[in-house]
Amino acid sequence: MLGFPQKHMTKTFMEHGRTLTRPFIAATTIFMDPVFTAIFMGLANRVLARYQADFLQMEGRRIVVEVSDLGKSLRLVIRRGKIAPTRAGPVDLRIAGNAKDLCRLALRLEDPDTLFFARRLVLEGETSVGLQLKNILDSVDLDWLAPVGYLPAPLGPRIRQAIDHAIRNTHADRRLHDLLDRALQP
Amino acid sequence: MNHRKPELVCPAGGLPALKAAVDNGADAIYIGFRDDTNARNFPGLNFGPEETARGMEYAHRAGKKVLLAINTYPQAHNWAVWTSAVDRAAELGIDAVIMADPGLLRYAATHYPDLRLHLSVQASATTYKALEFYHQRFGIQRAVLPRVLSLQQLWHTIANSPVEIEVFGYGSLCVMVEGRCALSSYITGRSPNASGVCSPAESVRWEETALGRESRLNGVLIDRHGLNEAAGYPTLCKGRYYTDAQAYYAIEEPTSLNILDVLPDLFHHGIAAIKVEGRQRSPAYVASVARVLREAIDTCAADPARYLVRNQWTAVLDRLSEGQTHTLGAYHRPWH
Incomplete structure (x- = not known):
């Protein structure tokens, strides 16, 4: 178990205070709000339900995610194969970065190894837990069209196929990705 | 001379x-x-199993191939794990299997004569004579060459090879003795050939100290990066060591290979495929690298004589690189 002093975080907050930009403050502040955190956790656990076997391997691990430029942190614990918020205490893994980089990571616009090489991402403690979390998040395949596919046949599958084709032909997903990427420039 | 556009x-x-x-x-x-x-x-x-099936469906629908790496070496006690992977690959209709172990290649060639075989970089075959052997014995159709050959050696190998040649085009470099490296086993007890991993995550520890980021492998300090110094992967070969009282990268520097500079030459000599390293990297990395290399390959194919590396390509790739720099590695070596 590792104990990390709050002092260090406050210092980096002061140092980088000037470089903050509004959307990241907004996004991170919303995420850090206890009510929203609970909602996000609920959603995350639904999405991550199929990775329960992986999470069981990390059972009991306590993780702190520090947003260094905001001086805020989110404490999580993996319990019974799910992620839950937890209170202060010693942690097994510490992840730290600025709000912008963490937002870009969460939206999968950024490669964590790249940030790590550039010294913009800190990973201390149990490396294997960090790596496993990273790999699980990278393998989550969000299928927005799944509910359409469940509509009665032949209607559901046909509509789904039509939307699939439309996305493919217009490169809508790639455009959306590029738009987000530009809006959240590194 | 073959001028076909290489596969990415x-x-x-x-x-x-x-x-x-x-x-x-x-x-x-x-x-x-x-x-x-x-x-x-x-x-x-x-x-x-489910992801493999879905991935194959996605790729095949777009007219792309899926290759499967079964490129570590089975031991006597776990042989069945490896053959079962080959069985599953054949059942799934994988477009090609990338393998290194001769015993396993023989198993695949005997049981699934229609399964396309690529020789993995882990087989460490560096001469056309070695490729002839794998081709004659197991019917391999392509070989991925280790990153140890100079360009002259590469041209000689391609010219005499009985099979297609695939080379690395971009990605992290290791000590470049693929398939022969056991360095990590000295410190972690595990090696890439047997365990499929060098520097297993449970042996890696990073610590941010007043002096910078300290990387430890199984408790042994292998590097310390100053405050804004670009870092790399925590492998034994990329640590900094004291020799003559001076600490430096005595074995290998953390950097990435980038062959954009020699792309027209690779076309000219008939390279069949260009490979990107990094199954451990995120979708964001794969998207960026694929996009740059696609554009570069298409630009080169359109007019190799007027091909020039665009600054934008290099900038995108360097940002993603280990140590945030790139090299031509052994390709550039004047001696051979």
Whole structure:
């Protein structure tokens, strides 16, 4: 178990205070709000339900995610194969970065190894837990069209196929990705 | 002389990375199963049965191929794990299997004569005579060459090879003795050939200290990066060591290979495929690299004589690189 002093975080907050930009403050502040955190956790656990076997391997691990430029942190614990918020205490893994980089990571616009090489991402403690979390998040395949596919046949599958084709032909997903990427420039 | 446009082969550690590769211009995507039958055996990484089927469907619908790496070496006590991976690959209709172990190659060639075999970089075959052997014995149709040959040696190998040649085009470099490296086993007890991993995550520790980031492998300090110094992967070969009282990268520097500078030459000599390293990387990495290499390959194919490396390509690739720099590695070596 590792104990990390709050002092260090406050210092980096002061140092980088000037470089903050509004959307990241907004996004991170919303995420850090206890009510929203609970909602996000609920959603995350639904999405991550199929990775329960992986999470069981990390059972009991306590993780702190520090947003260094905001001086805020989110404490999580993996319990019974799910992620839950937890209170202060010693942690097994510490992840730290600025709000912008963490937002870009969460939206999968950024490669964590790249940030790590550039010294913009800190990973201390149990490396294997960090790596496993990273790999699980990278393998989550969000299928927005799944509910359409469940509509009665032949209607559901046909509509789904039509939307699939439309996305493919217009490169809508790639455009959306590029738009987000530009809006959240590194 | 063959002037065919080389295939762009991209890595995927999960379904989103595979989709990113397909969407951004890969011709083929290589993956691994979720076990130690491949050289990126990391927790949470790789493809289970369902992901493999979905990934193949996605790639095939777009007219792309899926290759499967079964490129570690089975031991006597776990032989069945490896043959079962070959069985599954054949059943799934994988477009080609990338393998290194001669015993396993023989198993695949005997049981599944229609299964296309690529020789993995882990086989460490560096001469056309070695390739002839694998071709005659097991019917391999392509070989991935280790990153140890100079360009002159590469041209000689391609000219005399009985099989297609694939080379690495971009990605992290290791000490470049693929398939022969046991360095990590001295410090962690595990090596890439047997366990599919060098520097297993449970042996790696990073600590941010007043002096910078300290990297430890099984408790042994292998590097310390100053405050804004670019870092790399925590492998033994990329640590800094004291020799004559001076600490430096005595074995290998953390950097990435980038062959954009010699792309027209690779075309000219008839390279069959260009491979991107990094199944451990995220979908964002795969998307960026695939996009740059797709554009570069297409630009070169359109008019090799007027091909120039665009600054934008180099900038995108360097940003993603280990140590945030690139090199031509052994390709550039004047002696051979």
